[in-house]
Amino acid sequence: MRGLFVVVPMIALVIAGCGRPGEDSDGLRRQASIPVEVAAVERESITAFVRGTGTIAACDDILIAAEAGGRVVAVPVVVGDDVKVGDVLVVLDDELLALAVKQAEAQLLMAEADLRDAEAGLKRASHLWKSGDISDTDYETAETRAIAARGIHMTAEAALAGSSRQLKDALVTSPIAGTVAFVHVGEGQLVAPGTPVVHVINDARLEVDLGIGEEDVVSVKPGARAEIEVRPLPGEVFKGRVEYVGPRADDLTKTYPVRITIRNRDGALRAGMVADVGVAAHVLRDVIVIERDWVLDRYGEPIVFVAVDSVAIQRKISLGRIVGARVVVLAGLESGDKLVTMGLSQLSDGARIGIKTEQ
DSSP states (O other), X not given: OHHHHHHHHHHHHHHHHSOOTTBOTTSOBOOOOEEEEEEEOOEEEEEEEEEEEEEEEEXXXXXXXXXXXXXXXXXXXXXXOEEOTTOEEEEEOOHHXXXXXXXXXXXXXXXXXXXXXXXXXHHHHHHHHHTTSSOXXXXXXXXXXXXXXXXXXXXXXXXXHHHHHHHHTTEEEOSSSEEEEEEOOOTTOEEOTTOEEEEEEEEEEEEEEEEXXXXXXXXXXXXXXXXXXXXXXXXXXXXXXXXXXXXXXXXXXXXXXXXXEEEOTTSOOOTTOEEEEXXXXXXXXXXXXXXXXXXXXETTEEEEEEEETTEEEEEEOEEEEEETTEEEEEESOOTTOEEEEESGGGOOTTOBEEEEEEO
16 A cells, blocks of 8 residues: 555656646646737727618709690600700690681780770860860760770780790790600690690709708708718718708608708719718717727627737727717727727637737
């Protein structure tokens, strides 16, 4: 039994002296460093945006209707044509309208002749009445005839003006410069006054209407800049301005109307596109802002990892306003901290790290 107690310590010494590669002098495996990337925390100023979604529309978007009725004899434009103010879009048959103008001109000539005769008779009656050669009744009759003749003349003038306007309206022209978006009639079709014939838009200036909630609308002011993105053009950001902020909330949506105007200089945006709009609300000054992807959730609390002497230290933080893909840190970080930005999923508090690059 005594010899056994001598042999066992010797065996233990042999085992301790023959450690495997990668173990320290106490026989424990050395922890491998986890490769990470870090970024230095700095205070900065950042603009907070209020976001909303709306449909892009042209500021000048007009559905033009025929003001006269008749048969369409020509449509000299097609969809996509550029037009100027006054360009002819649709031509209606004007034969009957031209005849109506001639009839109105003839009626006006007869009214003018009758008016001249009535006024001459009233002038003669006035002289005779003053000299006592005719009675009051005869004078009043001449005066009444002159007044009636003036009324008939005015009616004839109005009839001619109306007929001339209808003849002019046989040529449906564009009230704006723009592009033909739709043509609703064809040659040979009968149209009545008020029938839509052509749709013209001018997309040099566009607008987007948003609904902003009460918690954000107080920060949105007319003239504030806006950034507009659309799905068909990923990565492109277009500039706009707040034209107005409505003073009253919509009864149904409980949001306040906000209109954004956009200068569509290169024509990339088109009416009908759905736009994601960010409106500059206010500037946050002297704050720490980090990427939201750098924040982890541990048991319902936001945490980050800070690199200190090749060791990852877990820090609880307090978060503030979210600004796009970034978030304001209210507490838990200071300027100069080395924040771990890559390799987060492998970390635990106190883990050894190897910094690959430092941004």
